[in-house]
Amino acid sequence: MTVLPALLTAARAAAHPRPHHPCGCAPHTLADRPDATVVRHAGTVAKAHAPGTDPAALTLRLATARALPGVLLAPLRPDPLPVHDRLVTFWPYGTPVDPDTPDDAPWEAAATLLARLHTSPAPAPLPPMRGPAKAARALARLRAAGPHPARAPVERAWSTLPPWARAEAPMPPSTTVCHGDLHLGQLVRAPAAADTPPAPGPWRLIDVDDLGTGVPAWDLARPAAWYACGLLPPEEWSRFLTAYRTAGGPAVPPAGDPWPALETAARALTVQTAALTLVKALAAGRDLDEVEQAVVDACDRMA
Known part of the structure; x- marks a missing residue:
C-alpha cells in the first residue's frame, strides 16, 4: 500500500x-x-x-x-x-532554488555552506557518507534496466574508478562531515523568524539521507563534473570554487589546480549521472538529448 x-x-x-x-x-x-x-x-x-x-x-x-x-x-x-x-x-518548509532563474543560482551560498559543514566537528558519531553507495546503486539500476548502446562506455568508465569510489571498499579515513549528495536542489531558504518583517530567510542545506563522514571532495564533485562536461559555465564554476576556498573549505588546496583533489569524485559523479540518464531513457523508450549525450561522451573519454 x-x-x-x-x-x-x-x-x-x-x-x-x-x-x-x-x-x-x-x-x-x-x-x-x-x-x-x-x-x-x-x-x-x-x-x-x-x-x-x-x-x-x-x-x-x-x-x-x-x-x-x-x-x-x-x-x-x-x-x-x-x-x-x-x-x-x-x-x-523552506523556499527552494528557482530553476527558472539560473542566473540567480546561489553557487556562493552552496559553497560557503559546504565549507562550513566540512569544517564543523561531528556532533555525534556518524555513519559513512553514502555518496559512493549511491553511485553504485545507479550502476545496479542501469544493469537491471537492460541493454543500451551507450552502456558500454559507462561501464568502462566505472571500472577505472578506485574501489572506494565504487563502494567496494571503505573510503579513505576521514572525520570530515559531508553532505553526500550536493546539488542546487538541496538548498532552501529557511523560514524567517516570526518577529521579523517578511524577507527571504538564509540558505540552508537539506536532505540528510546521505550525510556522514567521508571524502569532502565528493560534495564538490557534481558541479566539478558538470564543468568538465561543458554543462556548467566556467564563470559559475569559478564562483563556486572561489567561495568554497574563501570560506576555508578543506576539500581542495587554497590555491592552484583543484582537479587532482576532485578528479576521482567528479569521475564517479559523471558515471552516476550517465547511468541514471540511460535508465530514464530506457524507461521512456527515447533517445538521449544533447545534455545527456554529453555526459555519456564524457564517460567515453574517461574510459
Missing part, C-alpha cells in the same frame, strides 16, 4: 498539533518516488524515507542537523516516526 495517504495525515497532524477548527490548508505532494515521498502541509514538510532505512543511522543524521542549524535545516522532531513500513521525518 502506498505511504502517501498516511503521510498526508501525518503532515497535517504535525502542522496542526492542536487543531480547533477544520483545516483549510491545501496539502501538496512535492515528490513521490520509490526512494522518497515528500509532502507539504502549511509550513510543515513530511518525508517518508526509502524502505529499509536504518533508524539508528537516520537518528544520528537528524541529530547532526539539529546541532548545525546554521548549515543544515533543522528537523522539527529529533527522531523519525514509523508510518506503515517507512520512517518519516518532519521539517519546516
